[in-house]
Amino acid sequence: MKNAWRRAATSLLLIVIVALGVRLAFAWSQVRQIPPQALSVVPFQTETGHIAYSIASGKGYSSPFQRDSGPTAWLAPVYPYLLAGIFKSFGIYTLRSFFAALALNVFFSAGTCVPIFYAGKRTAGLAVASVAAWLWALFPNAVIIPFEWIWDTSLSALLVAAILWATLELAESRRPLDWCLYGLLWGFAALTNPAAGILFPFLLGWVAYRIRGYIPARRWLARPALATALAVLCCVPWTIRNYRVFHKFIPLRSNFAFELYIGNNENYDEQHQGRPGAVTQDREILRYLRMGERAFMEEEKRKAIAFIVSNPRTELWLISQRFLDFWTGTAAPLTAFRQADSHWLRLILLCNDAAPLGALFGIIVLLAEKNRYAFPVIVFPVAFPLVYYLTHTSLRYRHPLDPVVLLLSAIGLNGLWHWLSAKIRKKASVGDPPQVSRLPNTDENSRHAGRGGRKHQKARRAFPP
DSSP states (O other): OHHHHHHHHTOHHHHHHHHHHHHHHHHHHHHTTSOHHHHTTGGGOSHHHHHHHHHHTTSOSBOTTSSOOOBOOSSOSHHHHHHHHHHHHHOTTOHHHHHHHHHHHHHHHHHTHHHHHHHHHHHHOHHHHHHHHHHHHHOHHHHHHHHHOOSSHHHHHHHHHHHHHHHHHHTTOOOHHHHHHHHHHHHHHHHHOGGGGGGHHHHHHHHHHHHTTTSOGGGTTHHHHHHHHHHHHHHHHHHHHHHHHHSSOOSSOSTHHHHHHHHSSGGGOTTOSSOOOOOOHHHHHHHHHHHOHHHHHHHHHHHHHHHHHHOHHHHHHHHHHHHHHHHHSSSOHHHHHHHOSSHHHHHHHHHHHHHHHHHHHHHHHHHHHTOTTHHHHHHHHHHTTHHHHHSOOOHHHHGGGHHHHHHHHHHHHHHHHHHHHHHHHHHHHHHSOOOOOOOTTSHHHHHHHHHHHHHHHHHHHHSOO
16 A cells, blocks of 8 residues: 555656646636636737737737837747647637637646656655645646736746756757757747746756866867757747847847836835836836837836936846745745635645745755755756846746745755654654663673583483484
């Protein structure tokens, strides 16, 4: 029975099935509460949905805010084109399109169990791999977000987990084909969520360092260069398209300046005289439509940089607030927990706060054990959020990183379990009664042994065999 439970607990197939079931059950419960007319339209009222609408309508990659505003590079192209394909197949703004997009998100999210399982197995063994996959299968945000956001969020989580797994496997591989596939994976990920690109030099550098011992010196850098070239080559057509449209070098997406200004403007300066009106989406959209994308972004960049340079103390305070917000979902986690109006919301907040604490403990365990895979796992939570510390953040932005956060939490739990087990064993051994020592070479024992031996010899003579 014990072995059967162990096999079930470590079965990747079972974990994926449970992950699928939980996500579908949540989606079904939400669908029953929302009118079909709303489901067919409201989830697509985002920049992603509007661009997909333009593509499916024959207007090209344009108009991120529903009104015709011309070509755009606001978002990287993979997910808008994927959603446009759904519109082409199932109709624009239809219930069938919503269900198709939801099904893809659910499969992306449940499928993330696979790379995180194998990355965990490579890093710390089967037990940690299973715990990490179970944590992801049941993590509230991972259950909710595929339904709540028709966006690249769930696909990005899958790709980030796949990148970690591929990086760990590549360090043990000697086949050039694996480097080619690694470069193509990175190219696809960059065209889906460019924020992940910050990890590329760290991970590629680590793999290059690891292989230096078994690759001839003259070919040591050839394979990392091949992966880099293929990753860049994947992005070149999109970059050329952006240059032809905007006459400006825009590698992947154009909206960084806008995101920077949203998080860094005079509204955050308490000493500013005559504050401007609140930075609202409606106000910024009107300016965008009036100015055009290129001019709008250039002005946003100028204003954001001017604020950052002239308000260094305020900027440091904002960075600290965004750090807390990124990892807890709110700048005041205790207040949010107390004010939550349901046990379900409190569970979500608790899990969101517990995951990074577990990840911190996992980092400590990896460093203490001098795990050979510590660097590529730890670099994810260290490097990935940097762009959000500078701009603005939410739990949705953290979501692509959550599979790795939960893997680190599983490593931390495993380390805690071993530490507690060792403490219990040590305490038990201290409490054991002392063992009676037998000293066969002492004189007293020798005398007893001698008398016993003589009696035994007499008995043998009295009772011969």
